[in-house]
Amino acid sequence: MPTITLPDGSQKHFEHPVSAADVAKSIGAGLAKAALGCKVDGELRDLSTLLDKDCRLSIVTPTTRDKKQDPDALFLIRHSAAHVMAEAIQRIIPGAQLVYGPPLEDKFYYDIKFPDNRPLKDGDFPAIEAEMAKIVAEDRPFTRYEVAADQGLGRLLEEKNKYKVDNAVRALEAQAVGCAAAMTGVVNAPVSHGTNRVEERSFRYLSDSTLSFYATGTPGQNWEDLCRGPHVPSTGRIGAFKILSLASSYWHGDEKSDRLTRVYGTAFASKADLDTWLTQREEAAKRDHRVIGKALRLFHIDEDVGQGLILWTPAGSVLRQELMRFIGDELNKQGYHQVFTPHIGKLDLYKTSGHFPYYKDAQYPPIPERDALDLAMGVEGTQAAALAAGLPAGGCSCAELMHRLDGVSARLAAQVNERTQAQTIGPDRVQPDEQLLDGYLLKPMNCPHHIKIFASAPHSYRDLPVRLAEFGTVYRWEQSGELNGMTRVRGFTQDDAHLFCTEDQVPEELLGCLSLVKTVLTTLNMTDYRVRVGLRDPDSNKYTGNPENWDRAEQACRLAAKSLGVPFTEEPGEAAFYGPKIDFVVRDVIGREWQLGTVQVDYNLPIRFDLTYTGPDNQPHRPVMIHRAPFGSFERFCGVLIEHFAGSFPTWLSPEQVRVLPISEKSDGYAKEVLGALKVAGCRATCDFGNDRIQGKIKVAADLKIPYLLIVGPRDAEQRSVSVRARGQEKDLGSMPLDRFVEAIKSEIETRRADLGVKP
RNA sequence: GCCGCUGUAGCUCAGUGGUAGAGCGCACCCUUGGUAAGGGUGAGGUCAAGGGUUCAAAUCCCUUCAGCGGCUCCA
Numbered sequence: 001m002p003t004i005t006l007p008d009g010s011q012k013h014f015e016h017p018v019s020a021a022d023v024a025k026s027i028g029a030g031l032a033k034a035a036l037g038c039k040v041d042g043e044l045r046d047l048s049t050l051l052d053k054d055c056r057l058s059i060v061t062p063t064t065r066d067k068k069q070d071p072d073a074l075f076l077i078r079h080s081a082a083h084v085m086a087e088a089i090q091r092i093i094p095g096a097q098l099v100y101g102p103p104l105e106d107k108f109y110y111d112i113k114f115p116d117n118r119p120l121k122d123g124d125f126p127a128i129e130a131e132m133a134k135i136v137a138e139d140r141p142f143t144r145y146e147v148a149a150d151q152g153l154g155r156l157l158e159e160k161n162k163y164k165v166d167n168a169v170r171a172l173e174a175q176a177v178g179c180a181a182a183m184t185g186v187v188n189a190p191v192s193h194g195t196n197r198v199e200e201r202s203f204r205y206l207s208d209s210t211l212s213f214y215a216t217g218t219p220g221q222n223w224e225d226l227c228r229g230p231h232v233p234s235t236g237r238i239g240a241f242k243i244l245s246l247a248s249s250y251w252h253g254d255e256k257s258d259r260l261t262r263v264y265g266t267a268f269a270s271k272a273d274l275d276t277w278l279t280q281r282e283e284a285a286k287r288d289h290r291v292i293g294k295a296l297r298l299f300h301i302d303e304d305v306g307q308g309l310i311l312w313t314p315a316g317s318v319l320r321q322e323l324m325r326f327i328g329d330e331l332n333k334q335g336y337h338q339v340f341t342p343h344i345g346k347l348d349l350y351k352t353s354g355h356f357p358y359y360k361d362a363q364y365p366p367i368p369e370r371d372a373l374d375l376a377m378g379v380e381g382t383q384a385a386a387l388a389a390g391l392p393a394g395g396c397s398c399a400e401l402m403h404r405l406d407g408v409s410a411r412l413a414a415q416v417n418e419r420t421q422a423q424t425i426g427p428d429r430v431q432p433d434e435q436l437l438d439g440y441l442l443k444p445m446n447c448p449h450h451i452k453i454f455a456s457a458p459h460s461y462r463d464l465p466v467r468l469a470e471f472g473t474v475y476r477w478e479q480s481g482e483l484n485g486m487t488r489v490r491g492f493t494q495d496d497a498h499l500f501c502t503e504d505q506v507p508e509e510l511l512g513c514l515s516l517v518k519t520v521l522t523t524l525n526m527t528d529y530r531v532r533v534g535l536r537d538p539d540s541n542k543y544t545g546n547p548e549n550w551d552r553a554e555q556a557c558r559l560a561a562k563s564l565g566v567p568f569t570e571e572p573g574e575a576a577f578y579g580p581k582i583d584f585v586v587r588d589v590i591g592r593e594w595q596l597g598t599v600q601v602d603y604n605l606p607i608r609f610d611l612t613y614t615g616p617d618n619q620p621h622r623p624v625m626i627h628r629a630p631f632g633s634f635e636r637f638c639g640v641l642i643e644h645f646a647g648s649f650p651t652w653l654s655p656e657q658v659r660v661l662p663i664s665e666k667s668d669g670y671a672k673e674v675l676g677a678l679k680v681a682g683c684r685a686t687c688d689f690g691n692d693r694i695q696g697k698i699k700v701a702a703d704l705k706i707p708y709l710l711i712v713g714p715r716d717a718e719q720r721s722v723s724v725r726a727r728g729q730e731k732d733l734g735s736m737p738l739d740r741f742v743e744a745i746k747s748e749i750e751t752r753r754a755d756l757g758v759k760p
Numbered sequence: 761g762c763c764g765c766u767g768u769a770g771c772u773c774a775g776u777g778g779u780a781g782a783g784c785g786c787a788c789c790c791u792u793g794g795u796a797a798g799g800g801u802g803a804g805g806u807c808a809a810g811g812g813u814u815c816a817a818a819u820c821c822c823u824u825c826a827g828c829g830g831c832u833c834c835a
């Protein structure tokens with residue numbers, strides 16, 4: 001009979017199997033009332049779980065001992081809220097098929113297939129929430145029951161919900177794999193996906209497997225759902241909930257599969273917790289780089305220029321310029337050579353590198369060469385035809401190109417019309433022939449250009465490593481729905497470099513790269529990042545090169561990551577197509593993750609471009625390449641930086657470092673002197689000669705998050721002093737001699753101090 | 761690209777079929793004020809673009825463009 005060990009180490013003995021709820025009751029009425037679920041030997045379970053053997057038990061309640069919200073409780077509440085929401089939606093929209101509804105870190109969702117004639121709109125939210133409120137008020141118990149696999153599957157098949165049948169089969173497969181793994185010691189055995197014949201697959205698992213269902217109330221009478229659980233004891237225990245948003249999603253995350261509607265919601269133990277969360281979200285939204293970027297005029301995106309193309313305004317350009325200077329200093333220390341290369345290159349170059357075939361759909365269309373364009377248009381004998389038409393043979397003006405493309409689109413439109421009418425859809429008709437396309441590509445990556453610089457001269461092993469760095473601007477046709485302020489754009493500048501070295505030099509060079517990334521993050525006080533080692537996915541064929549080299553490259557990355565001394569995760573499938581990488585990933589204010597710095601080991605591009613150096617044996621050898629970008633791109637990095645500092649940048653980065661505020665026009669003369677002294681010292685300073693009162697000038701400057709304000713009036717003029725007000729201080733720092741302030745801020749800027757250092 | 765939402769003055773937003781609004785900002789005037797906005801006057805809008813319904817459209821419908829939240833993708 002069970003002996004239950006509680007979190008404090010105390011033990012309780014029972015003469016017969018007991019439920020976790022009974023144990024809670026035996027400890028105290030208060031605990032029993034607050035209990036939402038339990039953990040048995042560390043595993044989250046229903047409160048009704050029957051305990052029939054010795055175990056460790058903890059009762060899950062909404063708050064932990066230190067009065068924080070318990071993540072396990074929130075998991076139970078959100079998982080349960082997802083069921084309640086699904087029931088409410090099915091009441092309102094008959095025919096809605098449930099797919100999958102898990103809890104997340106701070107919300108939950110349910111993927112649902114809605115009838116085509118009845119899509120869900122956000123206008124439906126109030127009705128759904130009202131229905132949910134009813135279900136919660138009814139306080140129906142979540143009742144778990146298990147049925148034999150064949151019975152459960154049969155039922156789901158009757159319901160004709162292929163999604164749930166699929167879920168059930170996956171659950172059964174997982175059980176089967178679990179058993180097999182237990183017997184053979186094999187873990188992570190691949191589970192087959194994607195077959196439509198789930199009925200057939202399912203029968204392999206029927207023997208002794210079970211499926212669990214949860215009824216919201218009485219099985220057979222109330223709403224129920226195939227579900228692993230666990231759940232809170234009853235619907236009434238879902239304290240507060242809210243439906244948040246709608247999204248489209250794909251079945252199995254596969255864009256070629258069914259499109260589903262994802263309904264997001266969140267739930268908390270109490271209304272107060274929900275309100276706090278909603279308020280926090282609103283607060284976070286205020287430091288969104290798009291909001292601050294607009295308020296502080298840091299960047300602009302203009303429809304007329306194009307989606308995802310950043311216009312750096314003067315203020316934002318200061319940020320970028322300072323970062324470039326900063327990294328430039330570090331490059332000199334580490335023996336890099338700076339290079340410059342053009343924004344375009346021949347299409348063939350990217351065919352060789354592999355970028356064009358791999359990312360064809362994610363690039364701006366090629367800029368065709370005149371002859372290729374003629375061919376695409378079906379013009380015979382291009383040179384002759386051009387001459388006959390009186391067009392210049394050696395080039396193609398913009399106007400001429402437009403004229404020709406107009407002709408092409410007209411022809412394409414005509415062909416499409418013809419095709420639609422004739423109902424003869426086939427790939428052999430309208431498709432412009434890719435083979436004929438030749439010309440230039442806006443560069444999607446800098447590596448091919450740098451490779452060509454490396455290859456332009458012979459190299460001895462004595463020259464290596466060669467480190468070529470460039471603030472290289474690249475262009476990628478990111479999907480329109482992916483674009484996001486500065487963090488996901490179509491044109492961006494990487495602080496890119498490519499290191500060409502011997503295989504022996506790889507570890508040390510990797511360390512150098514990683515230390516650069518760390519220097520960057522430390523200087524900017526950005527400590528909240530995670531490190532991801534991106535490895536190849538053994539099941540995928542998207543990677544180029546041979547497995548031996550991949551293994552070596554992956555091992556090098558692993559060792560380098562270890563040397564960082566911070567936790568990292570290894571993630572298969574996250575490698576680049578040519579090699580594994582070490583990424584530094586940060587979160588934005590909304591919780592989305594962005595890759596910033598990256599270091600990549602590449603055995604493959606040197607092969608594709610047939611790069612060599614001469615070894616000590618006087619024989620040609622293959623170098624290894626390292627790609628690295630400590631910031632990633634200036635656009636994304638600045639976006640994240642804006643949010644990190646909420647616009648309150650360290651002085652060295654601030655677009656405006658000091659503002660002089662004369663008390664009245666009487667002090668304008670002295671204010672000009674102060675401004676002059678600041679400028680001579682190299683500070684980015686302005687003076688507010690407006691006729692606002694000093695309070696007004698301070699408010700305006702404070703909203704602009706300027707680090708230092710110098711208030712100057714007759715008293716200061718007399719003593720050649722300034723009254724200093726530092727950003728974020730409630731009061732001023734008092735008066736100090738002008739010279740002393742100038743010296744202090746100069747040193748603060750030179751040392752790239754992350755906080756404000758001028759003291760009274 | 762997919763689903764939902766949104767688009768009104770430089771910015772933030774109100775306006776839901778009947779003459780286009782507010783606050784901030786901007787210009788000018790008064791005020792010369794010592795630490796988070798003193799007062800007044802004025803300029804500023806093809807209501808994202810195009811089409812439709814209507815006697816009448818910022819408002820209703822359709823298309824396109826762009827932004828936002830997700831999905832998918834991310835060299």
